[in-house]
Amino acid sequence: MARPADRPRPYRPPLATPGRDNPAALAYTAREIAKPKGNPMTTLVFGHKSPDTDSTGSPIIWAWYLNETGTPAKPVLLGEPNTEAAFVLKHWGLEKPAIIQDVTAEDKVVIVDTNNPAELPASINEAKIQAIIDHHLLAGGIRTKNPIEITIRPLACTATIMHDLIGDTLAQAPDSIKGAMLSCILSDTLEFRSPTTTPHDRAVAEKLAADLGVSISGLAAKMFEAKSDVSAFSDAELLRMDSKEYNVAGKELRVSVLETTAPKVVLDRKASLMRSMADVAKEDGADQVLLFVVDIIKEEATLLVPNDLVKQLAETSFGATVTGDTVVLPGIMSRKKQIIPALKL
Numbered sequence: 001m002a003r004p005a006d007r008p009r010p011y012r013p014p015l016a017t018p019g020r021d022n023p024a025a026l027a028y029t030a031r032e033i034a035k036p037k038g039n040p041m042t043t044l045v046f047g048h049k050s051p052d053t054d055s056t057g058s059p060i061i062w063a064w065y066l067n068e069t070g071t072p073a074k075p076v077l078l079g080e081p082n083t084e085a086a087f088v089l090k091h092w093g094l095e096k097p098a099i100i101q102d103v104t105a106e107d108k109v110v111i112v113d114t115n116n117p118a119e120l121p122a123s124i125n126e127a128k129i130q131a132i133i134d135h136h137l138l139a140g141g142i143r144t145k146n147p148i149e150i151t152i153r154p155l156a157c158t159a160t161i162m163h164d165l166i167g168d169t170l171a172q173a174p175d176s177i178k179g180a181m182l183s184c185i186l187s188d189t190l191e192f193r194s195p196t197t198t199p200h201d202r203a204v205a206e207k208l209a210a211d212l213g214v215s216i217s218g219l220a221a222k223m224f225e226a227k228s229d230v231s232a233f234s235d236a237e238l239l240r241m242d243s244k245e246y247n248v249a250g251k252e253l254r255v256s257v258l259e260t261t262a263p264k265v266v267l268d269r270k271a272s273l274m275r276s277m278a279d280v281a282k283e284d285g286a287d288q289v290l291l292f293v294v295d296i297i298k299e300e301a302t303l304l305v306p307n308d309l310v311k312q313l314a315e316t317s318f319g320a321t322v323t324g325d326t327v328v329l330p331g332i333m334s335r336k337k338q339i340i341p342a343l344k345l
């Protein structure tokens with residue numbers, strides 16, 4: 001905010017001297033000094049439950065920016081990061097943020113990569129929410145104590161929005177922060193294949209890659225390989241890994257997406273996955289689990305069809321002809337842009 005010396009300063013009324021003729025300022029100063037050790041005023045930055053790369057990387061990016069600009073902050077997670085996000089942390093030498101279970105009325109928080117209370121800690125509306133930075137539809141249900149900063153933009157990735165909000169300060173960021181930003185964009189855009197990708201997401205990613213001297217295709221291939229390694233997960237874990245609930249024509253649907261470069265690994269398990277669907281639905285209070293296995297390379301989705309409800313849904317929503325227990329949906333890659341808007345019964 002430097003002002004050129006040759007420009008006249010605008011008139012401003014003199015400010016009260018804090019602590020002398022301004023009791024409010026004195027109280028504030030006292031409170032600041034009284035801050036106990038451990039700094040409970042640290043702002044917690046987090047994304048959604050079942051964190052993917054964007055919900056792991058974006059809190060790290062934003063906490064870095066807040067600290068850089070004078071607000072103590074730390075990134076936290078609402079669960080174990082997925083295999084791609086874990087790879088991204090390791091690849092850029094970033095520490096895995098602590099996992100929290102809930103928030104309290106004492107916590108200052110910034111919510112990123114979601115605005116849906118169903119994907120946030122149970123006590124989210126108790127917390128001192130400071131800001132929301134997101135790229136999803138406005139779900140409703142979040143309540144705040146004060147007016148807050150909300151930035152929701154129709155871009156492919158939270159990190160792209162952060163890039164724009166951070167502006168010139170990004171030049172001060174270490175490679176790990178720029179690398180996290182690049183990885184978030186490659187993850188959410190599936191290396192620009194997803195129809196959610198905007199020219200701006202692509203331009204920001206290409207600028208970051210050039211700055212870092214990184215090959216986009218090389219990094220994306222390693223990330224997708226990590227994401228495709230799902231051998232360690234149970235069927236129930238796979239069904240919940242990247243999953244969001246939606247109500248369609250009175251039916252509560254858990255819409256799960258598995259993005260992979262090796263769909264065969266998942267589809268070889270289809271019988272036990274379909275058996276597990278009923279239990280997962282029951283435990284989560286849903287009527288049906290839908291599993292879309294997205295082939296990142298072939299740019300298509302395979303939907304598992306365990307019963308007549310899903311068969312009807314596939315035919316009505318996607319105009320597909322279902323003959324067996326799976327159906328291939330060419331070109332379908334994005335839950336946000338292609339699956340959710342199409343779902344009907």
Ligand SMILES: [Mn+2]
Pocket residue numbers: 054055113135156157158188
């Ligand atoms: Mn995202």
